[in-house]
Amino acid sequence: MTSQPSAPEKLWLSGNEALALGAHEASVKVASGYPGTPSTEILENVVNYSEIYTEWAPNEKVGLEVAIGASFAGVRALATMKHVGLNVAADPLFTASYTGVRGGLVIVVADDPSMYSSQNEQDSRNYAYAAKLPMLEPADPGEAKDFLKIAYHLSEEYDTPVLLRSCTRVSHVKGIVTSGQVESSALTPGIELLPAKLVMLPANARNRRVEVEKRQQRLRELAETSELNRIEPGDNKIGFIAAGTSYLYVKEAFPEATVLKLGLVYPLPEQLIRDFAARVEKLYVVEDLDPFLETRIKAMGIACIGKEVIPAIGELTPSVVRRAITGQAPADLFEPVELPPRPPNMCPGCPHRGLFYNLNRLKVFVSGDIGCYTLGFLPPLSAMDACVCMGASVGMAHGMDKALGEEAQGKVVAVIGDSTFLHTGLNGLINSVYNKGCSTIIILDNRITGMTGQQPNPASGTTINYDPSPTIDFPELCRAVGVKHVRTVNPHEIEATYQVLKEEIARPEVSVVITRFPCVLTVDEKKRPKKPFHSVTENCTGCTMCLRLGCPAINWQPLTPEEAKAMGKKEKQKGYALINEDMCIGCGQCYELCKFEAISKEEVSR
Amino acid sequence: MNQGNIHFVGVGGQGILLASEMTAYALINAGFDLKKSEVHGMAQRGGSVEAHLRFDQTRVYSPLIEPGTVDFQLAFETMEAARYLPYLNRNSKVIVNTQRIMPPSVATGKATYPDNCLDALTRQGIAVIPVDAYAIAKELGNIKAANVVLVGALSTFLPLPAEAFHEVIATRLPARIQEVNLQAFKAGRAAIEKD
Ligand code: SF4
Ligand code: SF4
Numbered sequence: 003m004t005s006q007p008s009a010p011e012k013l014w015l016s017g018n019e020a021l022a023l024g025a026h027e028a029s030v031k032v033a034s035g036y037p038g039t040p041s042t043e044i045l046e047n048v049v050n051y052s053e054i055y056t057e058w059a060p061n062e063k064v065g066l067e068v069a070i071g072a073s074f075a076g077v078r079a080l081a082t083m084k085h086v087g088l089n090v091a092a093d094p095l096f097t098a099s100y101t102g103v104r105g106g107l108v109i110v111v112a113d114d115p116s117m118y119s120s121q122n123e124q125d126s127r128n129y130a131y132a133a134k135l136p137m138l139e140p141a142d143p144g145e146a147k148d149f150l151k152i153a154y155h156l157s158e159e160y161d162t163p164v165l166l167r168s169c170t171r172v173s174h175v176k177g178i179v180t181s182g183q184v185e186s187s188a189l190t191p192g193i194e195l196l197p198a199k200l201v202m203l204p205a206n207a208r209n210r211r212v213e214v215e216k217r218q219q220r221l222r223e224l225a226e227t228s229e230l231n232r233i234e235p236g237d238n239k240i241g242f243i244a245a246g247t248s249y250l251y252v253k254e255a256f257p258e259a260t261v262l263k264l265g266l267v268y269p270l271p272e273q274l275i276r277d278f279a280a281r282v283e284k285l286y287v288v289e290d291l292d293p294f295l296e297t298r299i300k301a302m303g304i305a306c307i308g309k310e311v312i313p314a315i316g317e318l319t320p321s322v323v324r325r326a327i328t329g330q331a332p333a334d335l336f337e338p339v340e341l342p343p344r345p346p347n348m349c350p351g352c353p354h355r356g357l358f359y360n361l362n363r364l365k366v367f368v369s370g371d372i373g374c375y376t377l378g379f380l381p382p383l384s385a386m387d388a389c390v391c392m393g394a395s396v397g398m399a400h401g402m403d404k405a406l407g408e409e410a411q412g413k414v415v416a417v418i419g420d421s422t423f424l425h426t427g428l429n430g431l432i433n434s435v436y437n438k439g440c441s442t443i444i445i446l447d448n449r450i451t452g453m454t455g456q457q458p459n460p461a462s463g464t465t466i467n468y469d470p471s472p473t474i475d476f477p478e479l480c481r482a483v484g485v486k487h488v489r490t491v492n493p494h495e496i497e498a499t500y501q502v503l504k505e506e507i508a509r510p511e512v513s514v515v516i517t518r519f520p521c522v523l524t525v526d527e528k529k530r531p532k533k534p535f536h537s538v539t540e541n542c543t544g545c546t547m548c549l550r551l552g553c554p555a556i557n558w559q560p561l562t563p564e565e566a567k568a569m570g571k572k573e574k575q576k577g578y579a580l581i582n583e584d585m586c587i588g589c590g591q592c593y594e595l596c597k598f599e600a601i602s603k604e605e606v607s608r
Numbered sequence: 609m610n611q612g613n614i615h616f617v618g619v620g621g622q623g624i625l626l627a628s629e630m631t632a633y634a635l636i637n638a639g640f641d642l643k644k645s646e647v648h649g650m651a652q653r654g655g656s657v658e659a660h661l662r663f664d665q666t667r668v669y670s671p672l673i674e675p676g677t678v679d680f681q682l683a684f685e686t687m688e689a690a691r692y693l694p695y696l697n698r699n700s701k702v703i704v705n706t707q708r709i710m711p712p713s714v715a716t717g718k719a720t721y722p723d724n725c726l727d728a729l730t731r732q733g734i735a736v737i738p739v740d741a742y743a744i745a746k747e748l749g750n751i752k753a754a755n756v757v758l759v760g761a762l763s764t765f766l767p768l769p770a771e772a773f774h775e776v777i778a779t780r781l782p783a784r785i786q787e788v789n790l791q792a793f794k795a796g797r798a799a800i801e802k803d
Contacts, residue, residue, distance in 0.1 A: 014636055118647045142643065142671070175671040176632065176644040247671075254670040321674045335676045335694045339728045341687055342719040344619065344711040346655035377653065382716055549716045554654050557710050558717035577717060584751065 015179045017172040020143040022047030024150030029186035030080045032072035034065040037454035038084030039119040040173040041112035061425040062087035073107040076191040085113045085126045096133045100210040102161035106154035112168040115290045115317035125291040130268035137165040137268040139246040143177040171247045222269045230265030241282025248288045254320035279304045350555040351587035353519035356493040360500045361385040371395035373419035374452040382552045393426025399441040400434040415442045421451035421459040434512050435484040442507045443514050448521040480514045487513035496594045534586035542578035542600035548592035555585035609767040611664040613673040618684025619709045620657045623755030628659040634772040635663045645671035682762050690725040703761050705741040744795050753792035760796020
């Protein structure tokens with residue numbers, strides 16, 4: 003991490019790193035959030051600035067509430083999350099709009115057009131409108147840093163939380179960012195009693211409601227003159243209105259055109275847009291996802307072309323924009339060739355693999371959740387039947403049980419990761435117990451938040467900066483909320499896990515099975531010396547049992563009848579399994595499945 | 609060469625990020641503006657991954673390379689070179705690691721690894737430059753350095769002196785891996801220059 007530069011310095015940063023630098027330059031004091039691609043690396047970089055207190059919260063709602071509290075105490079605060087996380091945090095968000103702030107409060111939300119790593123493609127700008135909050139949208143890492151600093155000024159000056167919308171192509175893009183001055187808030191931190199502003203019981207909230215409208219009006223005026231919104235003159239035949247990365251794609255595809263670049267995407271500068279529309283012959287609104295700007299511009303009575311031609315599904319690119327507007331297909335591209343797909347897969351030695359192997363065997367309906375284990379859906383494990391949002395698996399399984407009664411008994415299980423369980427799964431479990439369900443809930447406790455890159459959580463035993471902290475005891479926690487049957491297994495032990503699952507799934511009351519083994523990518527596991535298994539080719543009969551695990555370290559080597567014969571095998575043997583010792587970490591799952599001693603327990607020295 | 613588009617493609621876990629970072633820093637040292645785009649999260653678990661790196665003497669707007677406009681493709685795995693064919697054009701140079709990594713459908717015997725996936729490129733007249741980076745790195749005693757071997761190969765085509773990369777290795781990599789990576793880089797360059 004770069005230390006605090008005072009003379010401007012050119013840095014090569016991702017959007018998320020730039021946002022962290024922005025938090026530092028804005029003198030943020032408290033930052034909280036929940037990991038979620040593409041927002042995760044913001045806090046992972048903020049934590050390197052020692053003057054900022056940084057934490058992972060168990061979910062985005064808590065993260066935002068922590069930031070609101072810090073703001074009420076008069077310091078600048080940051081909450082970070084991905085688009086679906088904002089749904090979780092929506093409750094405090096809408097009311098924080100009424101209380102306003104003391105210290106500047108910014109919520110960074112990262113959208114994921116094209117769903118590179120998300121379960122839906124929602125457009126967070128709709129929250130700015132619904133919660134009546136200003137929203138800024140940078141186009142690249144350099145702007146991300148600058149806009150974050152501007153957001154803190156706006157927040158304090160207009161007494162409002164400010165939303166800053168990033169997206170995959172800002173957060174995970176690297177560009178050159180110029181460092182700037184560290185600026186602080188004019189406020190004095192401390193406790194101030196402001197009940198009329200901070201206590202949102204109806205009588206106070208009704209007064210604040212009026213303040214929100216006044217603020218909206220002031221912000222609309224600001225939008226007209228703010229440097230965040232600028233006209234870039236050019237050829238007036240076509241004009242573009244664009245924000246964020248869409249602006250970059252327009253500039254790339256139509257370098258000569260006149261462009262109104264909006265940095266403040268809500269509220270909008272009506273007069274500026276009118277003036278702009280008047281100077282161009284044809285007006286296009288180019289935006290990712292929803293027709294957010296377009297709808298509002300059309301409501302002003304201004305003619306423009308938007309989603310009639312610009313796709314609303316998936317992310318835009320310069321070629322998509324060019325094609326949408328000119329109607330021209332890009333000059334004769336090469337046709338793609340047909341190739342086996344290469345989907346993501348759980349790591350070699352992932353503890354989840356053994357569990358999903360068993361669930362596939364048990365032929366139960368698996369109500370799934372969000373994490374690495376969502377990959378249990380893919381073949382050959384093919385053991386996930388539903389997945390909606392963080393924490394939903396437990397409630398969904400209960401709902402299925404209640405809907406189907408006897409018929410569902412022993413046929414439905416919920417799977418949920420440790421981090422996800424603490425995010426919003428626990429409430430579902432309490433509900434199942436309270437309402438006398440019969441679900442089997444499997445907590446996949448790999449001690450970490452795996453999918454987003456091994457962030458610690460309340461069950462990991464450390465905080466974001468790896469300071470030791472209390473560790474949640476899942477069996478005790480489950481018992482405390484009323485679960486009578488709680489069992490812990492090692493998911494690498496396939497048969498033992500199978501037996502426990504069978505018994506618990508058959509049980510006509512709520513039970514919890516905890517599969518406990520660390521993710522192979524945790525700091526401790528990575529340090530542990532690997533003892534890979536190896537294949538004993540002579541013994542392999544080609545039965546393909548081990549292949550059913552889908553471990554990336556096991557490869558199928560096809561054989562022709564002649565080759566099989568030459569190897570001294572039966573002619574009809576179609577191939578054999580080969581372990582890649584560079585990849586195997588020695589979890590032993592395949593060893594347990596092989597009935598022919600074709601996988602050797604002998605440790606291979608490296 | 610005032611501008612260019614470099615496409616890094618391969619399989620999650622092959623060190624593509626480091627390779628693209630080294631290239632980026634060398635270009636920054638040479639005074640270019642640049643943008644790089646990559647995808648994190650779900651895509652990292654052994655899936656097909658790509659990074660777009662664009663450089664320009666004046667200004668880069670879009671972080672994305674447009675289909676048909678790749679100048680250099682650095683493919684870390686053979687089949688992945690062919691996957692992004694629509695990004696290439698007849699003048700593209702494709703540097704391919706001859707290593708094969710089986711995707712799940714092949715590893716489980718459901719599909720076969722296409723034998724001739726590079727034919728699709730050569731048939732179009734695209735220059736394909738094979739490099740056995742895995743073997744070269746293994747010889748140097750560290751298979752993890754295969755990515756830097758590939759950077760070495762790529763560097764011979766870029767408007768930069770080798771020293772720009774030497775400097776990146778010396779200033780950006782942890783001390784204990786500098787030497788092996790410098791060797792890997794040089795070996796990658798030599799692999800191109802000798803033919
Ligand atoms: S990162 Fe951890 S949890 Fe995720 S697939 Fe790999 S081993 Fe499993
Ligand atoms: S022991 Fe078997 S299942 Fe486990 S990592 Fe090695 S090859 Fe994969």
